[in-house]
Amino acid sequence: MAEVGNELQRHAAEEHQAQTDGFHLVIDALKLNGIENIYGLPGIPVTDLARLAQANGMRVISFRHEQNAGNAAAIAGFISQKPGVCLTVSAPGFLNGLTALAHATTNCFPMILISGSSEREIVDLQQGDYEEMDQLAIARPHAKAAFRVLHAEDIGVGIARAIRAAVSGRPGGVYLDLPAKLLGQSLEAAKGKKSLIKVVDPAPRQLPAPDSVDRAVALLKNAKRPLILLGKGAAYARADADIRALVEKTGIPYLPMSMAKGLLPDTHPQSASAARSYVLAEADVVMLVGARLNWLLSHGKGKTWGGPKQFIQIDISPTEMDSNVAIAAPVVGDIGSCVSAILGKVGNDFAKPPAEWLNAVYERKDKNLAKMGELLNKEVSPMNFHTGLRVLKDVIKANPDISFVNEGANTLDYARAVIDMYEPRKRLDVGTWGVMGVGMGYAVAAAVETNKPVLALCGDSAFGFSGMEVETICRYNLPVCIVIFNNNGIYKGVDVNPTGGKDPAVTTFVPGARYDKMMEAFGGVGANVTTPAELEAAVNEALRSGRPTLVNAVIDPSAGTESGRLTNLNPQSSAKK
Ligand code: ADP
Numbered sequence: 001m002a003e004v005g006n007e008l009q010r011h012a013a014e015e016h017q018a019q020t021d022g023f024h025l026v027i028d029a030l031k032l033n034g035i036e037n038i039y040g041l042p043g044i045p046v047t048d049l050a051r052l053a054q055a056n057g058m059r060v061i062s063f064r065h066e067q068n069a070g071n072a073a074a075i076a077g078f079i080s081q082k083p084g085v086c087l088t089v090s091a092p093g094f095l096n097g098l099t100a101l102a103h104a105t106t107n108c109f110p111m112i113l114i115s116g117s118s119e120r121e122i123v124d125l126q127q128g129d130y131e132e133m134d135q136l137a138i139a140r141p142h143a144k145a146a147f148r149v150l151h152a153e154d155i156g157v158g159i160a161r162a163i164r165a166a167v168s169g170r171p172g173g174v175y176l177d178l179p180a181k182l183l184g185q186s187l188e189a190a191k192g193k194k195s196l197i198k199v200v201d202p203a204p205r206q207l208p209a210p211d212s213v214d215r216a217v218a219l220l221k222n223a224k225r226p227l228i229l230l231g232k233g234a235a236y237a238r239a240d241a242d243i244r245a246l247v248e249k250t251g252i253p254y255l256p257m258s259m260a261k262g263l264l265p266d267t268h269p270q271s272a273s274a275a276r277s278y279v280l281a282e283a284d285v286v287m288l289v290g291a292r293l294n295w296l297l298s299h300g301k302g303k304t305w306g307g308p309k310q311f312i313q314i315d316i317s318p319t320e321m322d323s324n325v326a327i328a329a330p331v332v333g334d335i336g337s338c339v340s341a342i343l344g345k346v347g348n349d350f351a352k353p354p355a356e357w358l359n360a361v362y363e364r365k366d367k368n369l370a371k372m373g374e375l376l377n378k379e380v381s382p383m384n385f386h387t388g389l390r391v392l393k394d395v396i397k398a399n400p401d402i403s404f405v406n407e408g409a410n411t412l413d414y415a416r417a418v419i420d421m422y423e424p425r426k427r428l429d430v431g432t433w434g435v436m437g438v439g440m441g442y443a444v445a446a447a448v449e450t451n452k453p454v455l456a457l458c459g460d461s462a463f464g465f466s467g468m469e470v471e472t473i474c475r476y477n478l479p480v481c482i483v484i485f486n487n488n489g490i491y492k493g494v495d496v497n498p499t500g501g502k503d504p505a506v507t508t509f510v511p512g513a514r515y516d517k518m519m520e521a522f523g524g525v526g527a528n529v530t531t532p533a534e535l536e537a538a539v540n541e542a543l544r545s546g547r548p549t550l551v552n553a554v555i556d557p558s559a560g561t562e563s564g565r566l567t568n569l570n571p572q573s574s575a576k577k
């Protein structure tokens with residue numbers, strides 16, 4: 001009798017071993033496709049998913065708010081060319097993550113938002129389930145694609161489709177809905193293993209049509225005042241060597257968009273950054289490489305763009321062409337293939353642009369750089385933006401391989417102009433929306449994905465959106481140095497309540513706030529600095545030690561302009577006049 005009992009037990013154990021479930025299949029599918037990190041926030045119904053992912057060798061970074069986890073995943077996608085994965089709970093957690101998913105889609109970053117969800121049967125009948133919400137429908141307009149998996153044996157397909165959708169063509173955010181019941185579903189292990197898909201060539205090259213390349217090269221050859229404009233799509237594409245070769249072989253001045261800075265070092269002689277307004281207005285042929293003619297480029301028209309011009313646009317998305325102005329030479333394909341095809345047609349006989357144009361651009365540039373130098377070197381007390389930036393400019397010059405995260409209004413605008421980048425994909429900023437709140441999510445992901453230090457420069461307002469993640473930075477002991485340019489408010493800290501009432505003005509914060517204490521609260525290093533020398537010492541010490549650090553840099557509260565460089569976007573208020 002005892003033997004039979006043992007036999008039964010053995011059978012049961014074997015059967016048990018031979019089973020897998022939704023939790024394991026999701027993890028196995030991600031790992032099979034080379035996804036190593038998850039950014040998320042555990043809770044019902046995904047706690048065990050996070051736990052098991054960690055137990056199975058994935059790196060799971062647990063955040064304090066899903067939006068920051070989502071922003072981390074979004075920028076991880078930009079940095080790594082693999083979809084960044086964000087994991088959230090249902091309804092409220094999902095909605096918190098959704099902002100980041102929309103951000104990823106808008107910025108063309110590959111990301112997958114995986115959210116647990118309530119039971120479909122109950123949600124669809126609106127019977128009031130725990131955290132009931134039709135997440136799939138809500139995610140769809142904000143994502144490049146959205147999928148739900150209902151059967152464990154379809155998890156492999158679901159993850160494969162999510163990966164392909166995120167990274168192929170124009171990258172973007174993908175939503176993957178995983179109901180609680182699915183995660184607990186069990187399946188024969190062998191069957192489960194067979195159902196997984198290792199995605200072959202997830203972002204296939206897309207070669208441009210040869211005649212489109214000829215058309216573009218002909219335009220370039222006839223240009224009198226050509227300009228190359230590099231966008232973050234060019235940085236993402238990792239065609240660094242060919243892009244540099246194209247710029248140098250043609251001798252054409254180039255302008256990097258914010259996150260394309262460093263694709264070629266900003267100190268490159270052909271950089272026209274310091275002559276931006278001049279080249280945009282004066283160029284006759286502009287070649288866009290992975291940059292859109294959206295608001296950041298004044299839609300390619302109006303005063304900014306001056307006289308008539310012809311555009312060449314290299315982009316993977318055919319429908320991007322003519323979105324704002326006519327594109328004379330569309331070149332549709334992946335940037336690597338397009339640039340190498342163009343390079344192949346730009347022979348050694350390619351005539352450099354007329355000296356008149358180059359001299360005009362570089363003269364302008366030198367003059368503006370000299371002006372900037374004067375601003376930077378002025379000794380002012382209390383510090384203003386430029387005094388602080390002079391220090392950080394030198395820090396990045398001495399540490400070109402660290403990631404530089406940047407958000408704020410004035411803190412963003414001035415830093416973009418002042419701080420030279422030397423390596424591609426190191427400048428991570430507010431992107432297409434000009435959004436605040438990406439700072440700490442980006443900083444965490446940059447540290448995790450690159451295994452190198454991160455310098456995050458935030459305005460005091462911008463930092464507030466994700467500031468609680470200093471705990472995450474301390475918990476994972478990440479080499480992140482946050483510098484807050486603290487001017488006591490949004491734009492600046494000197495507004496007063498016009499009624500004379502006791503509430504503060506709507507744009508001001510607690511004056512003299514000590515953000516450095518937040519970092520100290522979790523065991524990191526805090527520093528409060530008021531001079532450039534103190535700022536320099538604190539940041540260098542942080543980079544040397546690799547310890548989580550927050551430097552509260554006290555800036556003149558009256559420094560700063562309303563909306564930074566975007567004053568033109570404020571509707572006029574008659575009350576202001
Ligand atoms: P920026 O803000 O720097 O101007 P945008 O995000 O506006 O950059 O534009 C990036 C463009 O790059 C998008 O139109 C996108 O379709 C394109 N893109 C992204 N990745 C690739 C790629 N691998 N090949 C070609 N185009 C790409």
Ligand code: MG
Pocket residue numbers: 459460461485486487488489490491492
């Ligand atoms: Mg401020």
